[in-house]
Amino acid sequence: MTAQTTGEGSRPGADFGSSGSFTLDIERRTIAQAISSYWTRIRSGEPGALPSVLGLIVLALIFSQVSSRFLGRNNIGNLPGQGAYIAVIALGLVFVLLLGEIDLSAGTTGGICAGFAAQAINSHHLHNGLSTLLYWALVGAMAGAIALGLWLKTYTGCGVVAIGLIIIFTGLDSHVIFALLFAVSVGAAVGIFTGYLVGKIGIPSFIVTLALFLAWQGVLLFVLNSQPIGVNNYPFWYGLAHNNMSPTWSWVFTIVVAGGYLLYTTLKSIRAQAQGLAADTLQLVLVRGGVIALVALVITYFANQNRNPNPNFKIEGLPWAATVPITLMILCTIALTKTPWGRHLFATGGSAEAARRAGIDVVHIRVTAFTICSSFAAIGGVFLASNTGGVQLDLGAGNILLFAVAAAVIGGTSLFGGRGRPRDAIIGALVIVIIPNGIGLRPSLPAQYQNVITGAVLLVAAAVDALSRRRGRAGR
Amino acid sequence: MAEPILEIKGLNKSFGPVHVLHDVDFSVYPGEVSALVGDNGAGKSTLVKCIAGINSIDSGQIRWEGKPVTLNDPRAAAALGIEFVYQDLALADNLDITQNMFLGREIRKFGFLADGQMERKAREALASLSVRTVSSVRQLVANLSGGQRQTVAIAKAVLWDSRVVFLDEPTAALGVAQTRQVLDLVRRLAGQGLGVVLISHNMNDVMEVADRVAALYLGRIAAEVFTKDSSTTQIVELITSGRSGDIGLTPATANQSI
Numbered sequence: 001m002t003a004q005t006t007g008e009g010s011r012p013g014a015d016f017g018s019s020g021s022f023t024l025d026i027e028r029r030t031i032a033q034a035i036s037s038y039w040t041r042i043r044s045g046e047p048g049a050l051p052s053v054l055g056l057i058v059l060a061l062i063f064s065q066v067s068s069r070f071l072g073r074n075n076i077g078n079l080p081g082q083g084a085y086i087a088v089i090a091l092g093l094v095f096v097l098l099l100g101e102i103d104l105s106a107g108t109t110g111g112i113c114a115g116f117a118a119q120a121i122n123s124h125h126l127h128n129g130l131s132t133l134l135y136w137a138l139v140g141a142m143a144g145a146i147a148l149g150l151w152l153k154t155y156t157g158c159g160v161v162a163i164g165l166i167i168i169f170t171g172l173d174s175h176v177i178f179a180l181l182f183a184v185s186v187g188a189a190v191g192i193f194t195g196y197l198v199g200k201i202g203i204p205s206f207i208v209t210l211a212l213f214l215a216w217q218g219v220l221l222f223v224l225n226s227q228p229i230g231v232n233n234y235p236f237w238y239g240l241a242h243n244n245m246s247p248t249w250s251w252v253f254t255i256v257v258a259g260g261y262l263l264y265t266t267l268k269s270i271r272a273q274a275q276g277l278a279a280d281t282l283q284l285v286l287v288r289g290g291v292i293a294l295v296a297l298v299i300t301y302f303a304n305q306n307r308n309p310n311p312n313f314k315i316e317g318l319p320w321a322a323t324v325p326i327t328l329m330i331l332c333t334i335a336l337t338k339t340p341w342g343r344h345l346f347a348t349g350g351s352a353e354a355a356r357r358a359g360i361d362v363v364h365i366r367v368t369a370f371t372i373c374s375s376f377a378a379i380g381g382v383f384l385a386s387n388t389g390g391v392q393l394d395l396g397a398g399n400i401l402l403f404a405v406a407a408a409v410i411g412g413t414s415l416f417g418g419r420g421r422p423r424d425a426i427i428g429a430l431v432i433v434i435i436p437n438g439i440g441l442r443p444s445l446p447a448q449y450q451n452v453i454t455g456a457v458l459l460v461a462a463a464v465d466a467l468s469r470r471r472g473r474a475g476r
Numbered sequence: 477m478a479e480p481i482l483e484i485k486g487l488n489k490s491f492g493p494v495h496v497l498h499d500v501d502f503s504v505y506p507g508e509v510s511a512l513v514g515d516n517g518a519g520k521s522t523l524v525k526c527i528a529g530i531n532s533i534d535s536g537q538i539r540w541e542g543k544p545v546t547l548n549d550p551r552a553a554a555a556l557g558i559e560f561v562y563q564d565l566a567l568a569d570n571l572d573i574t575q576n577m578f579l580g581r582e583i584r585k586f587g588f589l590a591d592g593q594m595e596r597k598a599r600e601a602l603a604s605l606s607v608r609t610v611s612s613v614r615q616l617v618a619n620l621s622g623g624q625r626q627t628v629a630i631a632k633a634v635l636w637d638s639r640v641v642f643l644d645e646p647t648a649a650l651g652v653a654q655t656r657q658v659l660d661l662v663r664r665l666a667g668q669g670l671g672v673v674l675i676s677h678n679m680n681d682v683m684e685v686a687d688r689v690a691a692l693y694l695g696r697i698a699a700e701v702f703t704k705d706s707s708t709t710q711i712v713e714l715i716t717s718g719r720s721g722d723i724g725l726t727p728a729t730a731n732q733s734i
Contacts, residue, residue, distance in 0.1 A: 271592075272592060275592060275596070276596075277592050277595050277596065278595060278612060278613070278614040338588045338589055339587065339588055339589065340582045340584060340589060343571075343575060343579070343582060343589060344579075344580070346568070346570060346571060346575075347568040347570075347571055347575075347579050347580075349570065350568035350569050350570035350571060351566070351567070351568045351569060353564075353566055354566040354567055354568045354576075354579065355568065355579070355580070357550075357562075357566045358566070358579040358580030358581075359550075359551065359554075359580040359581070360579070360580050418568070418569070418570035419570055
C-alpha cells in the first residue's frame with residue numbers, strides 16, 4: 001500500500017492538500033526499510049550513537065586481549081566509580097556545547113564546590129573553616145547571584161542558590177548531605193555569574209571561563225587553607241563512588257528505567273500511528289527497546305553477583321556512580337527534548353538569530369545553560385573527591401575539564417552548537433575511562449600510552465564527526 | 477475598491493542628518509499582492525523595518541483597518557497579524573520543519589511540548605497552501621532545498637492567522653522551478669485573502685504576481701501603478717530615475733532628492 005501512495009503523492013495532478021502529500025510521515029516502514037533509512041541517515045551526516053558505541057566495543061576487545069582481568073566483574077564494577085565525575089561534568093557541558101559555547105572552568109568550579117562542602121563538614125560549619133573575609137565574600141556573592149538571576153529570570157537557579165544560603169545560615173552545612181547540596185548551590189551561583197558575563201555582557205565564553213579556570217584554582221587554596229581534606233570518613237560522600245545499591249533496588253532501578261523506556265517508546269509509536277503522525281515502526285521500537293532492556297538486564301544480573309575477590313565481605317549491586325549519572329542523563333534528556341525551554345536551547349544553538357526573531361529570550365537561555373553546567377560541575381567535583389578520597393589542593397584542575405569535553409565530543413556532541421544529546425556524555429565518558437583502566441591492568445604497559453591513546457580516540461571521533469558533516473553538506 | 481488593511485500616510489524617517497524616507501504613502505489591500513520595488517538604498521528595508529517596529533518613525537501615520545496604530549515593538553506588529561519573511565529566512569537548521577514553524581510559539585500540554593498536535597497543525601498549514609514539495613514535516617531544515625526553505629518560512633508566517641505578510645526577496649536565491657513554486661505560493665496567499673507585500677528586484681516576478689507596484693526612488697514613492705496598466709520598462713524607469721513619461725516625481729523633486 002505504501003509504495004502506491006508514494007507514487008500518487010509525487011505525481012503532479014494528485015489532489016492538492018490531501019494528506020497524501022506527506023508520504024514520508026504516514027507511510028509505515030517495515031523493519032528492513034527502517035534499517036536502510038537508518039543507514040542512509042548515518043551516511044548523510046547524522047551518525048548518532050553508532051561511532052561511539054562501536055569505538056567502545058573495539059576498545060573493550062583490545063583491552064580484553066591486554067589483560068584477562070579487564071572483562072572481569074570486579075574491574076567492570078570499578079569503571080563507574082572511576083568515570084562518574086567525567087560523565088556528570090560532560091552532561092552539564094552538553095548544555096553549553098549545544099549553544100556553541102564552552103565552559104573551561106567546569107572542572108575547577110567542581111573543585112571549589114567540593115572544597116566548600118568538605119570544609120563545611122570538616123570544621124563543623126563553613127563559618128569556622130573559612131576566614132571571615134572569604135565567608136562573607138561567599139555570602140555576598142551568593143546573594144549577588146540571586147539578584148542577578150532574578151534580573152535575568154533564571155528563577156530555578158535562584159531557588160537553588162537561596163537553598164544554599166538557607167543551609168549555611170541555619171548551620172545545617174555540617175551534615176554531609178546538606179553540605180553537598182550547598183556545593184550544588186555554589187555551582188549554580190557560579191553558573192549565573194558566568195552566564196551573565198557571557199550572555200548579557202557578551203564576553204566570549206572561552207575567555208570568561210579560562211579566567212575562571214585559573215581563578216578558581218587559587219580560590220580552592222583559600223577555601224582549604226592550603227590543607228587537603230579527606231572525605232573517606234563521611235560514609236555518604238565516600239559511598240557515592242564506592243558503594244552499590246542493594247541487589248533488590250538494582251533490579252527495581254533497571255526494571256523501572258529499561259521497562260519505562262520500552263513502554264514509553266511503544267505507547268508513543270502506537271499512539272502516533274493511530275493519529276497518523278510520523279512515528280517509528282512498532283517492530284523497530286520493540287527491537288531497539290528490547291536490545292536496550294536485554295543489555296540492562298544482563299548488566300544488572302552480573303552486577304548483582306558478588307564481585308569481591310576477598311571472601312570476607314561481599315560487593316554486589318549496581319554502583320551509585322552508575323545509577324546517579326544515568327538518572328541525571330534521563331532528566332536532562334526530558335528537559336532538552338520535551339520542554340519548550342529545551343527546544344529553545346537547540347534553536348539558539350542552531351541559529352541564535354532565528355531564535356531571537358522567534359521571540360526567544362536568548363540571554364535567558366544562555367544564562368540557564370551555564371547555570372546547569374556549573375551545577376553539574378559541582379556534582380562532578382563531589383564525585384571526583386569521592387573517587388580520589390578527598391579534596392586535594394588541585395581538585396578539578398589539570399586535564400579533567402578537557403576529558404569531559406572529549407567525552408561529550410566522542411559521544412557525538414558538536415562543538416559548533418545545535419547538535420548533541422545527554423547520552424553522548426555517558427557513552428563518551430565510558431570510552432574515556434576504560435583507556436586508563438585497561439592500560440593500568442597490565443603493569444608492563446607504561447602509563448605514558450594512556451594520554452596518547454585518549455588523544456588518538458578523540459581525534460578519530462572528531463574526524464568521524466567532520467567527515468559525516470561534510471558528507472551531509474555535500475549530499476544536500 | 478476594497479479598503480486597505482494597512483495604510484501608511486506621510487511617513488518620514490531620518491537617521492541623523494540623512495533623510496531616508498520622505499512622506500511615504502503605501503497601502504496594502506487584502507487579497508492583493510503589492511510589490512515594493514526600488515534600487516539599493518531607496519529605503520525599502522527602512523520602510524519595512526518601520527512597519528515591523530524595529531525602527532521608530534519620525535512623523536506620519538500607520539493605520540490598521542482604518543484605525544491609527546503605533547508599531548514600536550516587533551511584537552506589536554505580530555499581535556495585529558503582520559508577519560515578515562526576511563531574506564535570510566531565520567530558520568534553525570538543526571530543527572525539523574514542525575519545530576521551526578512553531579519556534580517560540582510552541583503548543584504546550586502540562587508544560588511539556590505537544591509535538592503530535594504541532595505536527596498535525598504544521599501539516600494542515602502546508603496542505604492549505606497546497607505545498608506538494610515537502611514529503612515529511614519531520615525533515616531537518618538543513619536538508620531542504622532553497623525553495624523548500626522559503627516555503628517553510630512562508631508557511632510559518634501564515635500559521636498564525638496573519639492578515640498581512642511581507643516577503644523580502646523571496647526568489648533571490650532560487651532556481652527556475654523553485655521560483656515557480658514560490659510565486660505560485662505567493663498568489664495562493666493572496667487568494668486566501670491575505671495582504672501580501674512582495675519586495676523584489678526581479679521585474680519578471682513582480683509583473684507576474686503583483687497586482688500593484690509601488691516604486692521607491694531615493695526615499696520617495698515615485699508612483700504607485702497597477703501592473704495591468706504598466707510595463708516593465710515603465711517600472712524600471714520609475715526605479716532608476718523616479719519618473720516615467722508623465723507619471724512619477726517632478727524633475728525638480730527627483731533632482732532635489734540627490
